[in-house]
Amino acid sequence: MAEDGVGTRPQVFVVDRQASYISQPSGKSSRWARVSQKFLLLLVGLTLLGLVVEGCFIYRLYKKTEFQGGAIMRQVGPKESNEIPTVPPHLDPVQQRPFAHLTGSSHLISENEVVLWVHDVTHNMVYDGHGRLSVEKEGYYYLYTKVTLNAAEECSAIHHKVMKATERYDDPIVLMRSKSNRCQTTRAKASGGEDMWNSFLAGIFHLQSEDKIYVTLDNISKFRPGPIDNFMGAFMIFPGNILHASPPTL
Template structure:
């Protein structure tokens, strides 16, 4: 204790209020590295996907180029790329196939099958032109066919389905008396029980007055009936021609014919 009874003053301690803080990353900030990594992985994945798609397109382009390079040596591709040359070749083929005389139809040369021709047929009239049920008959030995069959009974059998151009021409004699003459192109198909009428020419014909003198001398009053059209035919369908009033037809291979070819 000090003198005079006065106590000594206690020491005053000064407390430093300045505190050193250690920054602690918040939870929100700590998630940024993982989000950026995911975004980076997404970019890498899209890049790889783009490379795969680009590779597929390049491969397809390569295959197309390879097919074209192989096709250009094929006769059909050469015909498409050189239409004038194709027409000249077609003319040369037709000259080889064409008849030397008007009443001759040659067979199809073997080399035509190698060009992959579409089905076709050409039939000419017989000396005995009408069969059962007014069906017009044709000369089977002189028939020109490819991928089609003539059954010898007036019917042309279709082997390949597709659209066909059908035509028929008959020469008729109307010198005797007035009558109705019907020239038809018919189709037999397994889808229906009865034949289907595709085309018809119906005419009422009489001999002209100026032909009266020719009638007694056995003259002729000739006229033609021609039918043509495009139809869809299925395999196993049969095409044939009928003529009602069969006595009117003028027999012969030049005056009557029937044909079909795929378009």
């Protein structure tokens, strides 16, 4: 009871339980959420597409491997074997080029100053047994020859030549030549022994089919026979004719 008999009214507070205190998102935030959701769906779609493409590649690789394996098995045959099938060797074009190497004979020396050789090894070239090596394929050949002589006399002229006989000319052609005047040395004269001398010739020449190559010695009596110190050879380094070859196309 208040003084003077006057009473005061109590203050009444009303609580609205249905009121919402959570702030509503703005329109800008809602748009960003929708864009993020679309971007996420796009990433998921790209991921699925990548998986599909990868699966296609794996399937094609599997089919290709299966096909090759079946082809190998057909080559091997129905018989079971642990051996791996081999591919037939393919000769390189360089390995197919003609070549020849002839060595000196121990007893046969010459025929009409043409040095005779022993048929050692030839490929796509023919040795006729009379000192002449025949060309079968046109091209540029490296020719070489070495001869050993005994120059134990007082003085003597030694002519070592490489000749070419061709159907295009009546007379043979000199390809290489070595001319030397050898005189007996004082030591050889005093001992009465031999005075050995050798000559080596080599060069590159264009040869045509059916050309014949041979070696001559003017003073054949001084020739010292044997397979080690005397030989003749040829091998192709370029086929055909460079001068008549067509220019390369750009």
